[in-house]
Amino acid sequence: MTNTRFQALSKVADNQVTEIEAPGNKISDFYAINVFTDDIMKSYLSKDAFDIVMLAIKSGNKIDRATAEQVATGMKSWAMSRGVTHYTHWFQPLTGATAEKHDAFFQQTATGKGMEIFDGNALVQQEPDASSFPSGGLRVTFEARGYSAWDPSSPAFIMDTGNSKTLCIPTIFVSYNGEALDYKAPLLKSLQALETAAVEVCHYFDKNITRVTPTLGWEQEYFLVDEALYEARPDLVASGRTLFGHSSAKGQQLDDHYFGSIPERVQAYMVDYENECYKLGIPLKTRHNEVAPSQFECAPFFEEVNIAIDHNQLLMDLMDRVARRHKLRVLLHEKPFAGVNGSGKHNNWSMATDTGKNLLSPGRTPKTNFMFLTFFVNTIKAVEEHADLLRAAIASAANDFRLGANEAPPAIISVFIGSYLTEVLNEVEKRVKKGNLDEADHQLLKLDIHNKIPDLMLDNTDRNRTSPFAFTGNKFEVRAVGSSANCSSTMTVLNTIVADQLKKFKIEVDGLMKSGETKDSAILKVLQQYITCSKRICFEGNNYSDEWEKEAKKRGLNNVKTTPYALDFYVTEKAIKVMTENKVFSHKEIEARHEIELEKYMKMVQIESRMMGEVAMTYIIPSAMRYQQQLAQSIQTAEAMGVKEKNLKVQKDLLNDVAEHISVIIKEVDDMTEARKKANEIEDARDKAIAYCEKVKPFFDEIRYHADKLELVVSDDLWSLPKYREMLFLR
DSSP, rough: OOOOOHHHHHHHOOOOOOOOOOSSSSSSTTTTTBBBOOOHHHHHHHHHHHHHHHHHHHHHHOHHHHEEEEEEEHHHHHHHTTOOEEEEEOOOOOTTTTBBOEEEEEEEEEEOOEOOOOHHHHHEEEOOTTSSSOOTTTTTOOOOOOOEETTTTTTEEEEEEESOEEEEEEEEEEEETOOBBSSHHHHHHHHHHHHHHHHHOOOOOOOOOOOOEEEEEEEEEEEEEHHHHHTHHHHHHHHSSOOSSSOSSSSSOOSSTTOOOOOOOHHHHHHHHOOOOTTOOOEEEEEEESSTTTTTEEEEEEEEHHHHHHHHHHHHHHHHHHHHHTEEEEEESSSSSSOOOBEEEEEEEEEEETTTTTSSSSSHHHHHHHHHHHHHHHHHHHHHHHHHHHHHHTTTGGGGGTTTTSSSSOSSSEEEEHHHHHHHHHHHHHHHHOOOOHHHHHHHTTTOOOOHHHEEEEEEHHHOOOOOOEEEESEEEOOOOOOOOTHHHHHHHHHHHHHHHHHHHHHHHHHHTTOOHHHHHHHHHHHHHHHHHGGGGGGOSSSHHHHHHHOOOOOOOOOOSSHHHHHGGGSSSSHHHHHHHHSSHHHHHHHHHHHHHHHHHHHHHHHHHHHHHHHIIIIIHHHHHHHHHHHHHHHHHHTTOOGGGGGGHHHHHHHHHHHHHHHHHHHHHHHHHHHHHHHHHHSSHHHHHHIIIIIIIIHHHHHHHHHHHHHHHHGGGGGOOOOHHHHHHOO
């Protein structure tokens, strides 16, 4: 019987490019047609109701019940006009995926017929069963209540799955007592904290600024694999990555895939999911081949952080749905293939004012330059103060395989700003120390930062792609976020620590001004202190080098390479203080998240361990033993025919090598199983995660080593798992 690999390969050969029919002649014809945009809402609401909703979005004011009723009626009318029959509160539980429970507009009446109903109560709040979502002890299993509450700042949208259309209402998800059970609720709190702190600092420079909106532009990397090959790899199906597989002779070493011609079948897929994104108002801008074979990337325009993250979560869902239409599977795991680059999700973050100013963009006037320096230095100081908390925010079982692997930023958090801005900060530090502040004020505020950066930053940022937190001209790029992650974890931390730092900055500046300093002199004195103490976090060199690890240690920077230990940074006294004082998390919520992330790590390693044992024993060992039998029979036949012993030495050595690999794999799988059983007996979440990290996971490399050696020698017709050369290069 033909093995699963050859069955899959035959299906790949039959695949055709899927024809895509565009929804319109140009993107603007159908952009956001499935979104309850401000313009659409305006046409369905009274002017007073519309103004109340807009004010709520801008200022966070509550929406009264009468207005909620109008919004619900308008949403229902619009949705039904587009063929929608059901609605759902769309939320982001701590599983990492999105969640939805669909309810019909239809409601039976006393006459036995029915009518479509959707009122303000249904819009504002639902009570989905929360019993199976991670809670970290915030609720117990027999108390299933969890509440989803409408987030008016993120517009409702229609999800069209082909067979049905559903009105999706973005919501937060909280427990009966109000604790956050999702990613969105703390994110919204962090956005409010940052806006409040940033506006107050902006008033040193421009009293007209009333709002500061953090912005985000993510870059999503991913792999594509043919569906038939994917389904023939049980490790991919179960864990999202290949637990076995020898590197292909040709990988990414020629750099011929990067920015190369997009394969026709892949481009059809890209166009298809892009069209779906455009209908949902996701402003995708770029698409291209990435470094590794079968790796690709897309990126949108910048958006307000909350909406950008909602759009990224939607994108990942859409990419998976659409891939199946093309008989492809999208891999969002951070390291689906060994030996080639993994995937990240670069988070490009900045802050924009309601006057049209990007606070991290150098200006053309002394005043805007001074404002840029203030927010620029405060951001660096925030990262210097809370680098470990940022490390915790990017930690996951999958990202552990990628961080520091000569393809992604290391586990050491550092900041890259480029040579020119380093000189600028050094100049600020030097001049302020001299004490002639009137002269310093005059000269510093005329630094030609804006005109220098375009030339210098292009060169610098292209050459240092190794930094986990890099300034790239008008934004900071958090490069260490994993491709499958919800960006909220990192953005919540970044927003909060910058908000906290800006609050401290204002207190210090106001204190100096009360003691007689001019405003500008006070600002410069505080910035000078921040520049001096933040130097240890700034690094312009190669973050992959051994020298940097040694230097980072001298500077007192942590280098925590595994998730269970990195997650400890969530529950340090410093982390708890910054989160609770800025009212983003309660102490209880932080402890709960720590436990949830530990459990997620443990379960992921547990799944991989079980899958590794199963694939080794049911795929690899049988293939190897059949080959071993063929070798033994071949040697026996040769001996019977009188072939000299010396001429059979190579064959017998090969037979012994195969037998040894088989023996080691079986033993290591048994030992790994025993280690897993012992780990499962541990009750404490942290201790169990550490046991899986240090006692179970080390078996992975040893088992894989011997299995991959067998792949190189076992007869190709006996090997039943699709190989790297097939998964990465067959289109």
